[in-house]
Amino acid sequence: PHPSSVHGRPRHAVAAPVDGVPATWISPLLGEEYHTSLLALFDGAATSIEVCMFHIALGTADHPSSQLLDRLVAAAARGVAVRVLLDRDRPTDPYNSTVVNTRAKNFLAANGVPVKFDSEERLLHSKFVVVDGRTVVVGSHNWSIGSFFEFDDVSLAIASATLAQEFTGRFDLLWQGS
Numbered sequence: 458p459h460p461s462s463v464h465g466r467p468r469h470a471v472a473a474p475v476d477g478v479p480a481t482w483i484s485p486l487l488g489e490e491y492h493t494s495l496l497a498l499f500d501g502a503a504t505s506i507e508v509c510m511f512h513i514a515l516g517t518a519d520h521p522s523s524q525l526l527d528r529l530v531a532a533a534a535r536g537v538a539v540r541v542l543l544d545r546d547r548p549t550d551p552y553n554s555t556v557v558n559t560r561a562k563n564f565l566a567a568n569g570v571p572v573k574f575d576s577e578e579r580l581l582h583s584k585f586v587v588v589d590g591r592t593v594v595v596g597s598h599n600w601s602i603g604s605f606f607e608f609d610d611v612s613l614a615i616a617s618a619t620l621a622q623e624f625t626g627r628f629d630l631l632w633q634g635s
Contacts, residue, residue, distance in 0.1 A: 460472075478617055478620045480621075483616075484613065485612075486596065487611055491594075491596070491605065492577070493554050495586065496525065496528055498586070499525065499529060500528060502589055503589055504589050504590065505587070505607040506532055506538070506539045506540075506586065506587070507542075507586065508539075508585075509581070509583045509584070509586075510541070510583075510599065510600055511544045511581060511583065511599055512544065512554060512558060512599040512601055513525075513526070513557070513561035514599070514600065516602075521600075521602060521605050526564055526565060529541065529563020529570055530570055533568075537568050540628070541561075541570060541572040542573055542635060543558040543575065544558060544574070544575055546577060547577050547579070560605070560634070562574065573632065575635045584585075584597065585628075589621075590618060591618045592621065593613075593614070593617065593620050593624050594613070594614045595613060595624070596613055597611060
């Protein structure tokens with residue numbers, strides 16, 4: 458199909474706000490910086506963490522994704538409202554998201570963290586985190602060794618309550634639809 462359509466439906470351009478979004482700081486997160494920044498953000502979270510992730514590859518206990526998931530469990534244990542939304546494959550998807558994400562989903566659920574697969578009706582390719590309604594981390598990183606240490610992924614950490622509200626609203630819509 459032509460890139461301007463998906464499933465026979467036209468794609469419409471979305472206009473960005475003219476005034477932009479106010480932010481107190483923006484930081485690019487390259488390679489390992491993404492992983493270490495998330496660890497620090499999760500440790501410092503006081504009220505909420507929302508994670509919307511295409512792939513969370515979970516290996517052994519020393520796997521970098523295990524460290525992030527352990528920090529989410531610890532945050533939830535200290536009273537932070539944590540929710541995680543993961544991609545689930547459509548029957549025609551080649552990504553193996555359900556297989557990749559099932560171990561992480563099971564780990565979080567077994568440790569009392571609210572976690573869901575999205576609706577399989579569409580691909581959840583988003584990769585974003587919102588912490589305390591004021592910091593957004595968004596970009597190309599999945600939670601995998603490749604994304605953390607091998608691939609040329611880049612993400613941004615943005616301190617903006619306005620942007621966090623937008624991403625939390627998006628998360629809530631996806632959460633309700635799953």
